[in-house]
Amino acid sequence: MSTPAISVRGLRKSFGATPVLDGIDLDVARGESLVIVGGSGTGKSVLLRCILGLMRADAGTIRLDGQDATGGAPEAFLRRFGMLFQGGALFDSLPVWRNVAFRLLHDGMPPNEARARAVAALAAVGLSGRVADLYPAELSGGMQKRAALARAIAARPSVLFFDEPTAGLDPILATVINRLIREQVTALGATAVTITHDLTTVRMVADRVALLHDGRLRWTGPVSAFETSDDPHVAQFITGRADGPIATLR
Amino acid sequence: MIRLLARIGAPALGLLAVTGRLAIFTARTLSHLARPPFHGRELGRALFQIGWLSLPVVGFTALFTGGALALQIYAGSDRFGAQEAVPQIVAIGMVRELGPVLVGLMVAARVTSSIAAEIATMKVTEQIDALVTLSTHPLKYLVLPRVLAATLVVPALVAVGDVIGIMGGWIVATERLGYVSGPYLRSSLDFLERVDWISSLVKGGVFGFLCALLGCWFGMTSGRGAMGVGRATKGAVVAAAIAILAANLLLTEAFFAA
Ligand SMILES: Nc1ncnc2c1ncn2[C@@H]1O[C@H](COP(=O)(O)OP(=O)(O)OP(=O)(O)O)[C@@H](O)[C@H]1O
Ligand SMILES: [Mg+2]
Numbered sequence: 001m002s003t004p005a006i007s008v009r010g011l012r013k014s015f016g017a018t019p020v021l022d023g024i025d026l027d028v029a030r031g032e033s034l035v036i037v038g039g040s041g042t043g044k045s046v047l048l049r050c051i052l053g054l055m056r057a058d059a060g061t062i063r064l065d066g067q068d069a070t071g072g073a074p075e076a077f078l079r080r081f082g083m084l085f086q087g088g089a090l091f092d093s094l095p096v097w098r099n100v101a102f103r104l105l106h107d108g109m110p111p112n113e114a115r116a117r118a119v120a121a122l123a124a125v126g127l128s129g130r131v132a133d134l135y136p137a138e139l140s141g142g143m144q145k146r147a148a149l150a151r152a153i154a155a156r157p158s159v160l161f162f163d164e165p166t167a168g169l170d171p172i173l174a175t176v177i178n179r180l181i182r183e184q185v186t187a188l189g190a191t192a193v194t195i196t197h198d199l200t201t202v203r204m205v206a207d208r209v210a211l212l213h214d215g216r217l218r219w220t221g222p223v224s225a226f227e228t229s230d231d232p233h234v235a236q237f238i239t240g241r242a243d244g245p246i247a248t249l250r
Numbered sequence: 251m252i253r254l255l256a257r258i259g260a261p262a263l264g265l266l267a268v269t270g271r272l273a274i275f276t277a278r279t280l281s282h283l284a285r286p287p288f289h290g291r292e293l294g295r296a297l298f299q300i301g302w303l304s305l306p307v308v309g310f311t312a313l314f315t316g317g318a319l320a321l322q323i324y325a326g327s328d329r330f331g332a333q334e335a336v337p338q339i340v341a342i343g344m345v346r347e348l349g350p351v352l353v354g355l356m357v358a359a360r361v362t363s364s365i366a367a368e369i370a371t372m373k374v375t376e377q378i379d380a381l382v383t384l385s386t387h388p389l390k391y392l393v394l395p396r397v398l399a400a401t402l403v404v405p406a407l408v409a410v411g412d413v414i415g416i417m418g419g420w421i422v423a424t425e426r427l428g429y430v431s432g433p434y435l436r437s438s439l440d441f442l443e444r445v446d447w448i449s450s451l452v453k454g455g456v457f458g459f460l461c462a463l464l465g466c467w468f469g470m471t472s473g474r475g476a477m478g479v480g481r482a483t484k485g486a487v488v489a490a491a492i493a494i495l496a497a498n499l500l501l502t503e504a505f506f507a508a
Binding site: 049052054075078079081082083085086087089090091092093102103106151 | 287368372375376377379380381382383384385386
């Protein structure tokens with residue numbers, strides 16, 4: 001088996017006395033699409049931030065493309081990487097197209113070519129060319145999210161992180177986005193890690209699913225086994241019952 | 251006794267630690283000067299924001315202060331019958347001290363605050379993290395252009411402030427105090443030496459550097475949420491103002507102490 005794109009061992013992170021991640025072991029193979037589910041506030045976003053070194057983990061090792069990345073993601077990895085942040089994180093001092101084409105422009109692509117690529121990426125997330133010259137503050141929440149998604153994929157990265165890509169979108173657009181993410185993996189061969197609460201996204205995007213609960217990955221398996229699993233955490237997550245091992249007070 | 255030592259020691263150590271971190275931050279930022287790529291577009295934007303857009307504030311501040319200075323010095327020198335020294339004293343006061351200090355403080359109010367608030371907002375909305383994931387170093391992209399622009403352009407603002415301040419004094423002197431226009435101006439300018447102008451510009455450069463650096467530092471180290479942004483902005487302006495006044499004392503000592 002080739003080295004996994006992402007490999008995490010014994011990852012721990014606490015804020016003050018509260019442990020959020022309590023020994024995470026995770027491998028994501030090249031060209032695989034992993035979907036992470038779990039209750040709100042269980043540490044899914046923190047996990048992604050720790051993997052990238054945007055937040056320093058308390059313990060554990062992280063390897064990206066086989067290289068040690070415990071002190072932060074190496075430059076070579078980031079050059080082929082794209083991320084959709086949960087809040088979008090568009091640069092509000094730049095018009096939308098410069099946001100989307102950010103990496104292309106900084107790699108020295110001529111502006112008109114970069115702009116054309118940006119407009120194409122915007123179209124892929126269902127945003128018309130009219131949006132290109134607006135500023136992020138002039139977009140609705142869902143439009144910002146989609147523009148940020150366009151930014152993540154515009155340079156055709158080989159590793160992608162998506163933090164709740166369909167949150168706040170209508171079901172039709174959600175389908176467009178889910179297809180787009182799947183296409184990155186199937187057609188372009190990218191490795192993807194997607195965080196979601198949306199079972200449709202799980203079904204459409206995942207090769208493998210991991211459920212985060214109480215600081216650990218309680219269940220990991222192929223998507224085909226997810227919905228038929230008799231694990232009580234998974235079952236409760238799928239049915240959305242309030243009673244079960246996943247407490248509602250957190 | 252020990253409690254007293256502890257009470258003095260803790261903040262002193264804290265201050266030392268912050269100074270150390272700020273020094274590392276500065277060194278890291280400046281090290282990007284030697285490493286391409288350079289973000290020329292950001293530098294241009296910063297020069298425009300810090301230099302051009304500060305001109306009205308600087309102009310008015312210098313104009314009013316120069317005028318008031320002439321009035322005040324006239325009133326004071328009247329007691330010694332030394333009215334002919336008014337143009338020289340106004341010129342020296344403006345160029346050596348008031349010009350740089352007032353421009354520095356106005357830049358702290360206008361530029362340091364906006365830099366701190368902008369960068370702190372970027373931090374709390376994960377825009378800084380997004381920069382990192384897009385292979386762009388925040389110190390290179392956000393901090394260096396602002397620090398460079400302020401260091402280059404604030405001396406020019408100070409020069410403009412010096413000249414407008416002398417003009418303010420001249421307007422008041424000729425309109426209110428009965429001085430003759432030509433000789434007033436000539437004695438203002440003839441009296442000033444090269445070192446006066448050089449000290450003025452050097453002070454401008456140092457103050458500009460401090461203003462931008464502290465704005466960026468407080469922004470980058472901001473806490474979370476709107477409260478974090480507010481606190482970063484307030485801290486940046488206060489720190490920049492005090493740093494300017496302290497640096498001014500040191501620079502005056504360096505240039506003019508006999
Ligand atoms: N910078 C921080 N400082 C202190 N606590 C934090 C910080 N970031 C996250 N936390 C805490 O870590 C926990 C996990 O946060 P995280 O954002 O990872 O949740 P999440 O699983 O992504 O939830 P959601 O699905 O609602 O986005 C939360 O309890 C949060 O309060
Ligand atoms: Mg989250």
